[in-house]
Amino acid sequence: xxxxxxxxLLDEFIRKKAFPFILDELLEEHEEEKIDLIINGLxxxxxxxxxxxxxxxxxxxxxxxxxxxxxxxxxxxxxCYRDSTARHPKLSITLPPEDPGEREKYREKQSYxxxxxxxxxxxxxxxxxxxxxxxxxxxxxxxxxEMIDARGxxxxxxTKTETKLTLFxxxxxxxxxxxxxxxxxxx
Numbered sequence: 222x223x224x225x226x227x228x229x230l231l232d233e234f235i236r237k238k239a240f241p242f243i244l245d246e247l248l249e250e251h252e253e254e255k256i257d258l259i260i261n262g263l264x265x266x267x268x269x270x271x272x273x274x275x276x277x278x279x280x281x282x283x284x285x286x287x288x289x290x291x292x293x294x295x296x297x298x299x300x301c302y303r304d305s306t307a308r309h310p311k312l313s314i315t316l317p318p319e320d321p322g323e324r325e326k327y328r329e330k331q332s333y334x335x336x337x338x339x340x341x342x343x344x345x346x347x348x349x350x351x352x353x354x355x356x357x358x359x360x361x362x363x364x365x366x367e368m369i370d371a372r373g374x375x376x377x378x379x380t381k382t383e384t385k386l387t388l389f390x391x392x393x394x395x396x397x398x399x400x401x402x403x404x405x406x407x408x
Contacts (some may be wrong), residue, residue, distance in 0.1 A: 234272050239263065246281055254289045254402050258326045261398040280396050283344050289402065296399040298347055298386045338384065347389035350383055 243263045250256055270275055286294070296302055305367060318324050341347045351357075388392065 222308050225315055234274070235263075236265055239266050239271075239277060241277070242281070246285070252289050255284070257290070258284060258292070258397040258399070259403060262396055265398070280393060283346070283393060284397060286344060287340075291337050291340060292397075292399055293389065294334065295341055296345055296394060296403050297388075298384060299391070299394045299399070300386075301394070301400055302403070306317050324337050341390070345387055346393055347384055348387050350385075 240263070243259055246259050250259060259281075262277075262284065265271070266277055317327050338347065338349060342349050376387060
């Protein structure tokens with residue numbers, strides 16, 4: 222009886238709240254690739270019995286804020302993408318080109334990616350690893366301490382902060398199944 226009532230409440234939520242909202246999203250979306258993501262979000266809402274309207278609205282509000290390029294970049298920070306590239310490693314070192322025209326294109330691409338990263342971070346999807354001064358000093362002291370052992374100085378290994386998905390970003394990737402918009406090499 223309780224399971225039946227829960228299913229009825231979920232069906233009612235999907236029919237009266239989620240589906241009309243998602244239908245509006247579909248009609249307003251201009252980027253074709255995002256339409257599949259909207260459908261993925263509806264499926265996730267149903268399969269995972271998401272009944273909290275505000276939670277669903279937040280996810281779709283964030284999706285609406287992002288362009289396909291930004292979604293693809295976001296997916297590149299996911300564990301799924303990292304696992305797929307670990308199975309198919311490529312050494313990729315990009316140096317700025319010597320040709321002035323090509324160097325300008327390179328800088329433009331770098332600044333575009335920086336803009337995307339800043340936007341993703343402002344939406345709470347990624348953490349670029351920036352820390353306040355106190356945390357930075359503490360990290361430096363810790364790393365220097367790790368470089369020196371009882372026998373003397375070791376080779377220095379200061380680590381760069383790594384951009385990673387936040388917990389919200391990780392849930393967002395799953396909610397809309399972002400893997401569907403980027404090609405991952407087959408095994």
